[in-house]
Amino acid sequence: MYLSSAIGALGLVAPVVLAAPSPPLVEKRACTFDSLTNPTCWDGTFDLNTNYYDSWPSVGGHQEYTFHITNITMAPDGINRTVLAINGQVPGPTIFANWGDTVAVTVINELEDAGTSIHFHGVRQKDTNTQDGAVSITQCPIPGGKTSMTYKWTATQYGTSWYHGHYGLQAWDGLFGPIVIAGPASSAYKNDLGTLMLSDWTHKTAEYLESDAAVNGGENIDNGLINGTNIFIDPTTNIQTGKRFEFVFQPNESHRIRLINTAMDQHFKVALDGHEMEVIAADFVPIKPFKTKILNIGIGQRYDVIITADQTPGNFWLRANVQTNCGQRAATFTDIRAIVRYNSPGVNGTADPPEATPPAFDVDCTDMPMANLEPFVAINLNITGNLTFDQTITFNQDFNNPNPVINWEIKDGIHFLSHWENPTLLQLAGPGNVTFPDEQQVLEVNGVDKMQFVLIQTDSGGDHPIHLHGHDFWIVDQSNTTKFDPSTFVPNTINPPRRDVALLNGSGHLVIAFKADNPGAWLLHCHIAWHVNRGMALTFLENRADIFKPGDSDAVGKNCDAWKAFAKDKGIIQTDTGV
Numbered sequence: 166m167y168l169s170s171a172i173g174a175l176g177l178v179a180p181v182v183l184a185a186p187s188p189p190l191v192e193k194r195a196c197t198f199d200s201l202t203n204p205t206c207w208d209g210t211f212d213l214n215t216n217y218y219d220s221w222p223s224v225g226g227h228q229e230y231t232f233h234i235t236n237i238t239m240a241p242d243g244i245n246r247t248v249l250a251i252n253g254q255v256p257g258p259t260i261f262a263n264w265g266d267t268v269a270v271t272v273i274n275e276l277e278d279a280g281t282s283i284h285f286h287g288v289r290q291k292d293t294n295t296q297d298g299a300v301s302i303t304q305c306p307i308p309g310g311k312t313s314m315t316y317k318w319t320a321t322q323y324g325t326s327w328y329h330g331h332y333g334l335q336a337w338d339g340l341f342g343p344i345v346i347a348g349p350a351s352s353a354y355k356n357d358l359g360t361l362m363l364s365d366w367t368h369k370t371a372e373y374l375e376s377d378a379a380v381n382g383g384e385n386i387d388n389g390l391i392n393g394t395n396i397f398i399d400p401t402t403n404i405q406t407g408k409r410f411e412f413v414f415q416p417n418e419s420h421r422i423r424l425i426n427t428a429m430d431q432h433f434k435v436a437l438d439g440h441e442m443e444v445i446a447a448d449f450v451p452i453k454p455f456k457t458k459i460l461n462i463g464i465g466q467r468y469d470v471i472i473t474a475d476q477t478p479g480n481f482w483l484r485a486n487v488q489t490n491c492g493q494r495a496a497t498f499t500d501i502r503a504i505v506r507y508n509s510p511g512v513n514g515t516a517d518p519p520e521a522t523p524p525a526f527d528v529d530c531t532d533m534p535m536a537n538l539e540p541f542v543a544i545n546l547n548i549t550g551n552l553t554f555d556q557t558i559t560f561n562q563d564f565n566n567p568n569p570v571i572n573w574e575i576k577d578g579i580h581f582l583s584h585w586e587n588p589t590l591l592q593l594a595g596p597g598n599v600t601f602p603d604e605q606q607v608l609e610v611n612g613v614d615k616m617q618f619v620l621i622q623t624d625s626g627g628d629h630p631i632h633l634h635g636h637d638f639w640i641v642d643q644s645n646t647t648k649f650d651p652s653t654f655v656p657n658t659i660n661p662p663r664r665d666v667a668l669l670n671g672s673g674h675l676v677i678a679f680k681a682d683n684p685g686a687w688l689l690h691c692h693i694a695w696h697v698n699r700g701m702a703l704t705f706l707e708n709r710a711d712i713f714k715p716g717d718s719d720a721v722g723k724n725c726d727a728w729k730a731f732a733k734d735k736g737i738i739q740t741d742t743g744v
């Protein structure tokens with residue numbers, strides 16, 4: 166089996182055997198992927214040099230998953246609380262696929278009185294906008310009472326990502342899990358240790374905390390988790406509960422670790438005591454490898470790193486320090502660590518690592534420098550003369566309306582609002598030339614393959630991990646300190662970083678570009694839970710005439726009919742901005 170040979174062997178990767186195409190039309194180096202000896206190859210036709218926006222393998226691989234979503238009590242750090250679990254787990258099961266596979270995920274909503282949806286973060290959904298899982302935009306919520314919906318998409322990219330709920334704050338009550346898509350790599354490694362999900366965690370549900378966040382901007386965070394576990398020390402009783410996540414290094418061997426920041430409010434700086442990391446991918450984009458001791462990882466971002474076990478055998482702390490300058494709510498318990506144990510004789514398999522001097526962390530709120538994030542598949546931007554922006558967006562925070570609830574807007578006095586029961590795609594399926602009210606913040610993008618240049622700023626302080634659905638974007642410019650100034654602006658045109666989340670600093674600016682090559686209604690939003698939920702979001706409506714394939718709009722309508730009946734029956738009223 167192709168899947169099991171490629172990625173089933175996390176820990177020891179076996180060579181993948183695929184028949185070479187015969188005879189090849191273009192002379193290609195026949196090779197098969199081997200993470201240690203042939204990491205840049207894939208199957209003899211596609212490899213690390215392939216422009217994966219244009220082409221990807223198509224060998225008929227298909228992966229199917231079924232997610233049962235339930236409300237249960239769990240204690241990830243030893244403190245009981247209600248969580249949303251997938252198949253009884255937090256985080257949910259890993260979605261594995263090979264590059265080019267089709268993936269089908271059937272989501273069964275077993276909640277009594279809430280809708281749900283699953284969004285596959287970073288997955289491009291090329292020509293499958295209806296499968297994006299964004300309620301109020303691409304679908305109505307999936308009704309409860311064991312109603313199901315099957316999402317189908319093609320893994321046109323490869324690397325590491327995650328999926329999460331996109332209804333209310335469900336993503337931060339446990340409804341999330343990893344995505345691993347096997348493909349070539351820009352550096353060699355022996356063992357694939359899989360994903361390491363970094364989360365912040367509260368002892369009350371996010372839904373409960375939201376009412377306070379809507380007024381005050383966010384709640385203090387009780388703890389952090391690594392792959393769904395951590396210790397917790399109660400500040401009043403001093404009683405310690407929970408346990409650390411642990412993983413094992415083979416001495417002198419190299420290990421790939423796939424880091425994912427799934428937090429509601431916290432950006433992290435990650436380091437493994439005594440070791441250097443070689444970074445080979447940023448989000449779903451393979452990059453030219455660079456080495457670092459400390460890795461900044463913003464909310465929603467992913468980094469694939471290779472760490473060689475080159476230290477004197479022992480136990481080591483892996484630390485996820487909070488970027489406290491990010492200006493969101495404080496983390497009250499910041500001891501977020503995992504343990505790495507060398508599989509060597511004489512290494513104590515149960516003791517805590519020594520309190521070695523950690524690397525020199527600072528508390529800056531920042532992405533990794535753009536210069537580090539050089540995509541392996543280089544794509545330059547063609548900008549001549551003065552760049553005119555297709556969209557100029559300023560997110561304003563309105564504290565006063567109503568009562569006081571913080572809301573976000575991009576047009577003065579018109580707060581973002583979209584409706585679960587009337588998503589953008591359902592409106593679009595209606596007759597005539599559909600127009601959208603200002604409050605939905607729909608920005609039209611017309612022109613197949615047209616480049617879109619977008620300037621994003623905010624009048625509020627604070628820092629915002631800006632995420633775009635349906636695309637990787639180029640980072641044309643990013644500053645933590647200065648507002649956009651046309652007189653000093655120099656766009657980054659030579660192979661700029663590409664990814665799907667980048668930090669917008671409240672005092673700075675962000676310029677992104679994307680290519681209108683994927684028709685759809687695609688959200689752009691801040692990935693901080695409290696911000697997206699209160700409307701720091703907008704929709705690019707890209708080449709609207711090309712969005713629906715036959716049957717698509719019927720499926721959207723059918724689920725909406727079921728949702729409306731369910732919501733009426735259960736008396737469900739939308740209290741947030743819809744995304």
Ligand code: CU
Nearest residue numbers: 285286287634
């Ligand atoms: Cu997304």
Ligand code: CU
Nearest residue numbers: 286329465632
């Ligand atoms: Cu996301």
Ligand code: CU
Nearest residue numbers: 629691693696
């Ligand atoms: Cu934000």
Ligand code: CU
Nearest residue numbers: 284634688690
């Ligand atoms: Cu989203």
